[in-house]
Amino acid sequence: MLSGEAQGSFRVTRYTRADQAQALELIAASVAPPTAERLIRQWEWKYDAHPFNPERGPDVLLLWDADRVVGMLPSFPLRVAVHGREYRSLAFSDFMLHPASRGHGLSQLLIARSIAERMSGISWENVAARRAATPLSSGRCSRLSFLVRPLDLPRIAQMLLGRGTADQPRAGEQAPPAPRRVHPAGLVVEPLSWDDERLDALWERVRDAHAVLCVRDRAALRWRFGSRPDARYTLLGAARGPEGHPAELLGYVVFRVALRDGLLRGQIVDLLADPRAPQALGPLIEAAVVALRRDHAALVACVASAPAYRRALYRRGFVPFRREAPAYFCAYGRQREPELQPFLDPAQWFLTMGDGDLELGY
Numbered sequence: 001m002l003s004g005e006a007q008g009s010f011r012v013t014r015y016t017r018a019d020q021a022q023a024l025e026l027i028a029a030s031v032a033p034p035t036a037e038r039l040i041r042q043w044e045w046k047y048d049a050h051p052f053n054p055e056r057g058p059d060v061l062l063l064w065d066a067d068r069v070v071g072m073l074p075s076f077p078l079r080v081a082v083h084g085r086e087y088r089s090l091a092f093s094d095f096m097l098h099p100a101s102r103g104h105g106l107s108q109l110l111i112a113r114s115i116a117e118r119m120s121g122i123s124w125e126n127v128a129a130r131r132a133a134t135p136l137s138s139g140r141c142s143r144l145s146f147l148v149r150p151l152d153l154p155r156i157a158q159m160l161l162g163r164g165t166a167d168q169p170r171a172g173e174q175a176p177p178a179p180r181r182v183h184p185a186g187l188v189v190e191p192l193s194w195d196d197e198r199l200d201a202l203w204e205r206v207r208d209a210h211a212v213l214c215v216r217d218r219a220a221l222r223w224r225f226g227s228r229p230d231a232r233y234t235l236l237g238a239a240r241g242p243e244g245h246p247a248e249l250l251g252y253v254v255f256r257v258a259l260r261d262g263l264l265r266g267q268i269v270d271l272l273a274d275p276r277a278p279q280a281l282g283p284l285i286e287a288a289v290v291a292l293r294r295d296h297a298a299l300v301a302c303v304a305s306a307p308a309y310r311r312a313l314y315r316r317g318f319v320p321f322r323r324e325a326p327a328y329f330c331a332y333g334r335q336r337e338p339e340l341q342p343f344l345d346p347a348q349w350f351l352t353m354g355d356g357d358l359e360l361g362y
Contacts, residue, residue: 010106012113015060015072017048022069023062030096035361039094041230042360046093051223052077059090059119061110063097071097073110075121078356079215082343084208086215089333089343090121093357095129120333120343124358130328139332142346144303144358147310147318149289151266152298159263159298187280188247189287192237194218194226198249202274209275210306211342213350216272224354225254225269232256233269236287238280251280254354255288257295258362266292268302270354271309281312289316303358305351327358 015023024043028036047058054077063071075090092114097106123129130141150156192199195218203217214220225233233256239247251273257264268288273280292300302318304310329351331344342348353359 009065010070010109011064012109013062013064014056015047015058015062015074017057019062019069020048023060023072023074026069026072026096026098027094030098038230038361042228045227045229046076046360047074050076051219052079052088054088061113063101063106063110065101070101071106071110073114075119076357078121079220080212080343081207081215082212082340085339086207087340087343090119091356092121092123092332093360095123114332115334118334122332122356123330124356125328125330127326130330139330140344140346141328141330143322144327144329146301146303146321146323147313148321149300149313149316149318150298151289151293151300155263155298159261187238187240187250187283189236189238189283192235192249192252194222194235196237196249198237198239199252202249202252202272205274205276206272210350211348212345214355216270221254221270228360231258234288234291236284236291238273238277238284240277250274250277251284253284253288255292255300257292257297260362263299264295264297266295266297266300267353267359268300269359270352271302271304272352273309278308278312281309282316285312285316301353303351303353305349329356 020043024040027039027043030036031039047060050058053059058074058076060072060074062069063073072094073092074094075092078089078091080087080089095107095110124144125141197218199216199218199221203215206216207213221235225235233254235252235254237252238250240250251271253268253272254270255266255268257266259265266289268285271281271284273284289300300318301321302313304313329346329349331346331349333340333344349355
């Protein structure tokens with residue numbers, strides 16, 4: 001813990017747009033250049049211009065040493081449904097300290113301020129972040145498990161043996177449109193627009209089907225996937241309806257290709273189905289895998305906490321995979337209302353790779 005003298009030389013404030021240059025300088029000094037470039041490119045979209053920011057502005061805490069920013073605990077708005085009722089929360093992201101300020105317990109000043117302000121939220125954390133937060137927080141965490149389906153074993157083996165070269169095309173390029181596919185029983189899987197009004201209707205049918213899940217209406221999807229400045233996503237929908245009538249949207253899948261460690265990796269970033277039509281999951285997963293294979297992905301990875309979703313993925317060749325470096329999903333808050341207690345229990349969350357900032361790191 002910090003000594004009283006050390007604590008007295010630092011202060012924590014809320015970020016304003018006037019602090020942007022200092023925040024970006026901290027990023028450039030604290031992380032490797034490729035990561036810094038990505039975070040700087042995302043900053044305006046994720047924090048300053050976020051469409052769901054409160055009136056006071058972004059929920060970003062800055063740690064100052066005199067007139068210099070030496071640390072920060074940023075978060076962006078998160079709309080969460082608990083048993084169907086929407087609440088405002090946060091996704092904690094990009095927690096960092098300047099290299100010269102590490103090892104002195106300074107991170108606890110930011111965490112303590114966050115707790116004092118009752119900032120409830122979620123985060124994806126590695127072991128180091130988990131260790132820093134544990135002394136002061138009462139957050140509950142569960143270890144993350146990916147599901148993976150290999151598509152090109154020789155290319156994966158070459159990468160693991162250190163003999164692979166960077167795949168092409170480059171991650172982030174716009175993928176060609178996915179084809180329209182007709183499945184049995186009249187189910188059609190085809191590309192959707194982020195402005196498709198049926199996304200809102202689907203959300204209304206799903207919002208109370210899980211104890212806790214992030215809001216997935218049209219506005220949330222448009223911000224998270226349709227406007228990210230450094231990546232491009234494909235959105236496919238599964239629909240069905242009587243001949244001559246508008247087709248009802250039964251589910252959707254969001255996916256992309258990302259270049260990581262010299263290997264093109266397909267990512268099923270989000271997957272959602274009407275609880276009345278779980279049969280839509282299979283065709284959506286199959287369509288995403290076909291498109292990602294066409295885009296030269298060597299494997300496909302995803303996160304799915306709901307048992308029905310995991311079963312659908314298992315049936316289509318996905319297997320559990322745990323990375324050597326553990327990652328955790330954590331929920332924080334001081335909600336005293338009984339109806340909000342599920343928020344603090346990671347086991348009750350419906351999670352995919354698109355929740356919080358898990359997939360924003362590449």
